Amino acid sequence: DEIYCLIDGKSVLQPQRLPKERRDQLRQALLMAYPKENIAKGHNEVYLKREDGNIIRATLLSDKFTQKGKDAMVFRKYLLSDADNLQFEVLSGYGTFPQECCDLFRNMVKCGYNVIMSGEVRSGKTTFLQTYQHYEDPTLEATTVSTDEETDYSKVTKGPLIQIIADEDDLKQMEKTLKRLDSNYIIMSEMRTAMEYKFYLGITNMGTRRCKCTIHDNDAASFPRKMATEVVSSFGGDLQATIAQIYTNVDFVFEMFEVPTDRSKKRLKGIVEFRYDKQKDLCLAHRLCKYD
Secondary structure, three states: OEEEEEEOOEEEEEEEEOOHHHHHHHHHHHHOOOOOOOHHHOEEEEEEEOOOOOEEEEEEEOOOOOOOOOOEEEEEEEOOOOHHHOOHHHHHHOOOOOOOHHHHHHHHHHHOOOEEEEEOOOOOHHHHHHHHHHOOOOOOOEEEEEOOOOOOHHHOOOOOEEEEEOOHHHHHHHHHHHHOOOOOEEEEEEEOOHHHHHHHHHHHHOOOOOOEEEEEOOOOOOHHHHHHHHHHHHHOOOHHHHHHHHHHHOOEEEEEEEEOOEEEEEEEEEEEEEEEEOOOOEEEEEEEEEOO
16 A cells, blocks of 8 residues: 655655545546556556656556455656757756766767667666757658657657657567658667567668667666677677677767665766677777766
8 A cells, every 4th residue: 555756766655545446447547548458468658648748657467466355556757858958958958978978978979970879777868869959950750669658759850750669569560661761860768679679770771861760778788689689699690790780880988887775866877889800790889988
């Protein structure tokens, strides 16, 4: 019956209680907007869009999958940053990275590098990606691909934009169609499945630049092998060649983290450059800078 709220990065027990009868009523009410979600399934995920454009994801777990009588509901709000706050100087003011980085990042956007924001949950990846995207050339066409409705990039993208929401099976069926859209670049939020990795590699293998993605990982040098292993296990191919593709197609990785002593604070842990030396057949991860 307990209710916890995340306040300043810490889970705080609230004085209110939510008995099982009320939880069941709330679960039924939330699922009414999603006829395809079967309450008997026992694990459901729904998205609620607020008037201010922010998204709330509700994850509903019945005691079919938890300890008996210990059903759970998790609500996570995805804040859409106000356009006025989508400035590198604002993030620098929060201490996310030094002031000197602002001009560097603006020039990186202009150069059109393929970048990935990596880090743990709630490490500031999406906020940094939104800010980075806000500086993008408004004359270019973009396509976003995600498996859920967590982020509406139309609020942070000034140019033409197509937003695709597709699960792994949908993305598999749409892959050829999406590649033929001939967008100037793609944005992928929370890449986590083999099909998403394969699609990203397929797009960047075509020479597409300016691609931006987020991924759950706290070590830039290790996730290429994880990505490649997922792709090869699901679709076949050569593991080393796939790893080499990742090091060829990705230019820079921004590593994000939460400050352990104050989880309301996010920091850029480091910037890692990826390169592939064809002559020596070497994958190189060069750490340009590290949080001090």
